Amino acid sequence: MGVDSFVSWLRDVAVSLHDNAAYLTELDSAIGDADHGANMDRGFQAVVGVLDETSFDSADELLKKAGMTLVSKVGGASGPLYGTFFLRFGTALAGADLTPETIGKGLHAGVEGVLARGKAELGDKTMYDAWAPALEAxxxxxxxxxxxxxxxxxxxxxxxxxxxATIPLVARKGRASYLGERSAGHQDPGATSTTLILESAARTLP
Incomplete structure (x- = not known):
């Protein structure tokens, strides 16, 4: 695998998030600002624009550029969180052979960046509730x-x-936490978009 695999991944993520934008926004309308789908769609369309205009010599350069693009183009909490994920992921891959082990280190580095920004713990009803079991598996x-x-x-x-598993949880972080007990019974949008991104990786990176 090489840079082309990661280009395919990011393009596939953009398609998946575009196709699911209304669904993600519907989820977010129940416990957030009703903009997660639109924000993620806009951000990854901007990433596709970068891919259309720029060639990259390495996966780490590509991922870091994608991360910077998301930070600058996506509003709300999701831009800084996902942007940091891709920035840290790319940084961890710099100079490394692309193996299952190094990809794993990159995923861990990315999620550690998300935690450093979001301060979430397992069970807080955030994207980390999808990332944590994913890393373990x-x-x-x-x-x-x-x-x-x-x-x-x-x-x-x-x-x-x-x-x-986020559906019955009471949110303890982010906008959803303002709702208290009323946040229970709703699926977390960030955990949903995280799952879409990983499903895309499984389709395209190998």
């Missing part, structure tokens, strides 16, 4: 000798379970 698959595709599929499936 990915690590277990790689430790067991799985290839990248199998590990990413395991991560995406675990993220989906984490996403679904």
């Amino acid at each position: 990915y690590d277990a698959a790689v430790a067991g000798g799985s290839d990248l595709g199998t590990a990413l599929t395991a991560a995406a499936e675990a993220a989906a379970k984490g996403r679904d």
